[in-house]
Amino acid sequence: MGQNGKRPTLREIAARVGVSETAASFALNGRPGISEATRKKVLDVVEEMGWRPSYAARVLSGARSRTIGLVLTQNTATVDSELFFIRLMTGMQTVLSRSQCGLLMQVVQTVEEEIEVYRTWHAEGRVDGVVLVDLRADDPRPRAMVDLGLPAVLAGGPDPEGLLPSVSIDDAAAMTLVLQHLRELGHRHVAYVSGPRDLLHVRRRLDAFDAVVAEQLDGGHVISTDFTSEAAAAATRELLAHAPAPTAVVCDNEIVAVSLMLTLRSLGRHVPEDLAVVSWEDTPVCQAMHPPLTALHRNTHEFGADVAEQLLKILAGEPPESSQEQTPQLIVRASTDSARA
Amino acid sequence: MGQNGKRPTLREIAARVGVSETAASFALNGRPGISEATRKKVLDVVEEMGWRPSYAARVLSGARSRTIGLVLTQNTATVDSELFFIRLMTGMQTVLSRSQCGLLMQVVQTVEEEIEVYRTWHAEGRVDGVVLVDLRADDPRPRAMVDLGLPAVLAGGPDPEGLLPSVSIDDAAAMTLVLQHLRELGHRHVAYVSGPRDLLHVRRRLDAFDAVVAEQLDGGHVISTDFTSEAAAAATRELLAHAPAPTAVVCDNEIVAVSLMLTLRSLGRHVPEDLAVVSWEDTPVCQAMHPPLTALHRNTHEFGADVAEQLLKILAGEPPESSQEQTPQLIVRASTDSARA
Structure with a gap:
């Protein structure tokens, strides 16, 4: 190690070998113009000093950073309570680890800040590519990634403009599956407590909800929330006051579902x-x-693993290709079917 | 941007300016030996090409990477189901973001792999410091960090060898608080379904459990698990078969608690x-x-925020100082006190 236990600098390496920093740098980068003897001496000293020169040197000479970026634009309260993001990240890790690839993450408050982080990361060569989540209507991110030339994959999708490849989940098929189940149980008036309407996956679910309601049910009522418990509790009260009263409700995530259940319990509903x-x-x-x-x-x-797999393929030079995950399964329990209790 | 939308290389920059790569590199790094006119030309071209040369160049010349590392050694099933880790990370983010600091994370299977990741990250200058979690008995990590000269803070602690600073939680005080509550409700035989015994925070809880049982209760029974639902379900059955039967149980995390509740329900216990x-x-x-x-x-x-804060202080040159979080609060609900239902 260098002085004070710190990673040795190019200056320290050069001084130890007794060559110029330029010569040391050329040796480390495998460039012509210095003798084999000098190159060997530099590499020996580098190894002795415990420095793997490859990372910064490689990045500076235009090579890969072996790092994938993930920026979450979220109210941290939501990121905190949802298991989705940690599952996505650990899923990505299973694939990235095999390729000795790191995951650089950051949480920001706005899409503009998110794009600024990508711009900086890319300009500084800190990431080879990024994964985008929660695509919104008129989302500026796909265009920004194309303009930056930063390889990116959408976790979720597809990209309506077709600018970026994606790994998507068939939200319409999933919503149809849920409503089919409720219809078979005899429900004719159904509600949907959704997430924010500007999220594209929420829009796809809403469109499917509206289509099934129009074709197969007598009524459908939608209340949109920001995914917080407070909004879900308010939605529950609004729902109970609605006429005709819905007999079943679809909740957009587990935070909404739990808050709704607790609100119903506190109001004496079963x-x-x-x-x-x-x-x-x-x-x-x-x-x-x-x-x-x-x-x-x-x-x-598995979704996270597939997303990481696709990004690594693109970084390896394969043509971008969008894919779709298997439609989610409906696990029927007692909250819709008391016979299962 | 450079050719093909990629970040321009030193070679491209030098070619555009019409100087040698060495001269371009010197200009970017602010080193003496080139004219002001050349330096200005290089910096103008760099700006025009959209490259912020600072990151790799700075790292190569010995400066900070502005990145903190976090490696989780875990069965991914556990990382996946526990909200603890995502909360820790988002808490760290609130502080790191303010300092434009990234969080580089990786999930591995063994402590040896974990140390190898730190070694590589440090050798390559990819992180300025790391946060260690889940300290174990005879944990080789603190010594490895000292030997590497890699700044590190323990999330949890204190470090029994005193090698690394920590942000700790008073597990003994928390266990005493829990047992005090159970004792006041009249419980005299209490069980503790713990996590793995080699985790230091589990050991501290165990010691406190044993001490309170010896002084103030008639009996205490401990069953250790690997934090999985399966182990917790088995522990529940073992507990029910134990004589004398415990009337209260402390579960080491929410995964264990939920699995135990479901097992009790399936066995018709209330x-x-x-x-x-x-x-x-x-x-x-x-x-x-x-x-x-x-x-x-x-x-x-807040724990994550405090951990990140402490690491940033150390990186800023302040002397390492361990700190302790406020003792957790006990939120009493109906699972111990039916009058609260």
Whole structure:
């Protein structure tokens, strides 16, 4: 190691070998113009000093950083409570680790800040590519990635403008599956407590909801939330006051579902007798609730692995190709079907 | 941008300016030996090409990478299900973002792999410092960090060898608080379904458990698990078969608590009448359970922020100083006290 236990600098290496910094740099970068003897001496000293010169030197000479970036634009309260993001990240890790690739992450508050982080990371060569989540309507990010020339994959999608490849989940098929189940149980008036309407995956679910309601049910009521417990509790009260009263409700994630269940309980309403409840995400809380929650089960870990796999393929020079995950499974529990209790 | 939308290389910059790569590199690094006119030309071209040369160049010349590393050695199933890690990370982010500092993370399977990742990151100058979690008995990591000269802070602690500074939580005080509550409710035989015994925070909880049992209760039974639902379900059955039967149980995290509650329910046992239950971690699932779970509430988000703050101080040259978080609060709900239902 260098002085003070720190990584040795080019200056220290050069001084130790007794050559100029330029010569040391050329030796480290494998450039012509210095003798084999000098090159060997530099590499020996470098090894002796415990420095792997490759990273910064390689980046400076235009090579890969072996790092993937992930920026979450979120209210941290939501990121904190949802298991989705940690599952996505650990899923990505299983693939990235095999390629000795790191995951650089940051949490920001706005899409503009998010793009600024990508711009800086890319300009500084800190990441080879990025994964974008939660695509919104008129989202400036795909265009920004293309303009930057920064390889990117959408986790979720597809990209409506077709600018970026994606790994998507068929939200329409999943919503149809849920409503089919409720219809078979005899429900004719159904509600959907959704996430923010500017999220594209929420829009796809809304479109499918509206289509099924129009064709097969007597009524559908939608209340949009920002995914917080408070908004979900307010939505529950609004729902109960709605006429005609819905007999079943689809909740956009487990935070919304749990908050709705607790609000119903505090108001003395029973699940599923007064209201049947479905959660869009299956987490341990769904099984633990009383009654246990019917939920859409998707393999978020595998989803993350597929996203990372696709990005690594693109970085390896393969042509970008979008793909779609298997449609989530509906795990039926007592919150929709009391016979299962 | 350079050719093909890629970040321009030193070679491209030099070619555009019409100087040698060495001269371009010297200009970028602010070294003497080239004219002001050339330096200005290089910097203008660099700006025009959209490259911020600072990162790799600065790292190569011995400066900071502005990146903090976090490696989780875990069964991914556990990382996946626990909200602790995402909360720790988002908490760290609130502080790191203010300093334009990135968080580089990786998940590995063994402590040896973990140390190897630190060694590589440090050798390559990819991180300025790291945060270590889940310190174990005879943990080789603190010594390895000192030997590497890599600044590190323990999230949890204190370090028994005193090699590294830590931000710790008073596990003994927390366990005493829990047992005090159970004792006041009249419980005299108490069980503790713990995590792995080689985790130092589990050991500290065990020691406190044994001490309180010896002084103030009639009996205490400990079953250690690997934090999985399966192990927790098996522990529940073992507990019910134990004589004398414990009337209350402390579960080391929410995964264990939920699995134990579900196992009890499937066996027709009632909480708290047959067994009172406490969860060491308060997450939305604790409030959602039926009955709602009494839980130790710690502010993991703030804990992460404090850990990051401490590491940044050390990187800024301040002397390392260990600190302790406020003792977690006990949130009493119906799983220990049916009057609260």
